[in-house]
Amino acid sequence: DNVWYNAVIEEIAADGYAHVHFSDYGNSDKLKSAFLVKSPEDLPPDAEVDPHVQTVDPHVQTASSKSKAGKIESSENLCPSEVCLGKPPMDLLSLATPKQDLVITDLKGPVGLGLMLDQSLVVVCRGDGTVRRFSREGEFLGQVTSHREFVRPVDVLVLRCGDFVVRDELGIQLFGEEGKFIKYLGEHFINRCYG
Numbered sequence: 001d002n003v004w005y006n007a008v009i010e011e012i013a014a015d016g017y018a019h020v021h022f023s024d025y026g027n028s029d030k031l032k033s034a035f036l037v038k039s040p041e042d043l044p045p046d047a048e049v050d051p052h053v054q055t056v057d058p059h060v061q062t063a064s065s066k067s068k069a070g071k072i073e074s075s076e077n078l079c080p081s082e083v084c085l086g087k088p089p090m091d092l093l094s095l096a097t098p099k100q101d102l103v104i105t106d107l108k109g110p111v112g113l114g115l116m117l118d119q120s121l122v123v124v125c126r127g128d129g130t131v132r133r134f135s136r137e138g139e140f141l142g143q144v145t146s147h148r149e150f151v152r153p154v155d156v157l158v159l160r161c162g163d164f165v166v167r168d169e170l171g172i173q174l175f176g177e178e179g180k181f182i183k184y185l186g187e188h189f190i191n192r193c194y195g
Contacts (some may be wrong), residue, residue, distance in 0.1 A: 004043055005050045006037070017161060024050065030161050043059065104138050114156040114164055122164055124153045131156065131166050132180055144179040 010028065017030045037043055109127025116122060116169040119136040122144070131144040131153055144166070153168040160176040166183065172185040 002050045003050050004037070007031075009036075023092060025088070054179050073140050102136075102138050104134055107132075112156040112166075114158040116158055117162045118177075122158070122179075123164075124166060126152055129153060129168075134193045142179065144175060146173050146175075146181045 004087045005024045005025065008023050010020050010021050011019040013019060015074075017032060018036060019028060021028045022035070036078070040049065043049065062167055104123070107123060107127075108125050109129075110123050111164075112124030114122040116133075120141060121134045121136070123132050123134060124130075125132065127152045129152060131150060133141040133144060148170070150166065151169040153166055155167040156164055157167075158164045162165055163182065164175050164177075166173050168177065172184055174182040176182055
C-alpha cells in the first residue's frame with residue numbers, strides 16, 4: 001500500500017533482507033534495506049506515513065533513542081531489536097499494467113501461472129513436467145531447473161520477497177527470483193504433496 005509503518009527489526013537474514021515486526025499492527029515481513037529508515041526525518045519527501053508513526057509510543061521512543069538517525073543503505077547497518085520505519089513492498093496488483101492480451105503457444109498442459117515482481121511470468125506445465133519463465137511480452141526466458149526432475153508439477157506461488165515455490169507430486173521446491181534452485185521444503189516430512 002506504499003505506506004511507511006513503525007517496525008522493529010527481528011533478524012538480519014544471510015541474504016541481506018531484514019525480518020521486521022510492524023509493532024502497531026502485529027504482522028511481520030521480510031524487507032530489503034531500501035524499504036527501511038531509522039526516523040521520520042529520513043523518509044522521502046513524498047512518503048505516505050501511517051498515523052501511528054506520528055503518535056508517541058513509549059516502546060518506540062525508548063528503543064529509537066538507541067539508534068542513530070539516517071537512511072539505511074545496506075543490511076550491514078541493521079541490528080536486531082532496532083526500531084525503524086518500514087515500507088512493505090508494493091502489492092503485486094499495483095505492479096500490474098493495464099490489461100493486455102498475451103498468447104504463449106507450444107505449452108503442454110499449463111496448470112499454474114505466477115506473476116513475478118518484475119512482471120515476468122512463471123508457467124507450470126504438467127503435460128511435459130516443466131516450469132518455464134516468460135517476459136511480460138511472452139518471450140521465452142528459460143526453463144526453471146532443479147536438482148531433480150519435476151514429477152507432474154501442478155502449482156507455483158510467488159512470495160512477497162520475489163522468490164517462488166513450485167509444487168509437484170514429490171514436494172515443494174523454493175527458487176530465487178531468477179529461477180535458481182534454493183532448497184526443498186519439507187522433504188523429510190512430505191511423502192506426496194496434494195492439495
